[in-house]
């Protein structure tokens with residue numbers, strides 16, 4: 850366990866899956882403040898800790914999304930500027946959007 854309450858095995862799975870930002874697709878760069886990997890709760894609920902709700906996104910997307918709901922955030926100027934849409938995001942994000950639509 851770490852201070853985000855994400856178990857180590859889950860962290861390892863997510864790090865294996867998310868090689869780049871799940872939102873904008875940028876390749877992570879730990880030396881670049883904006884492009885470094887950060888932990889993201891897709892649905893903004895710290896109690897939902899599973900492979901479908903935890904992802905890695907870049908610091909830039911994380912600070913833009915912050916506590917906004919995903920579908921709302923996708924309408925923001927930040928997403929428009931970066932061409933981030935429900936179709937461009939990674940599969941784990943798409944799934945989260947689909948589940949909400951059901």
Ligand SMILES: [Zn+2]
Nearest residue numbers: 870873907910
């Ligand atoms: Zn990003």
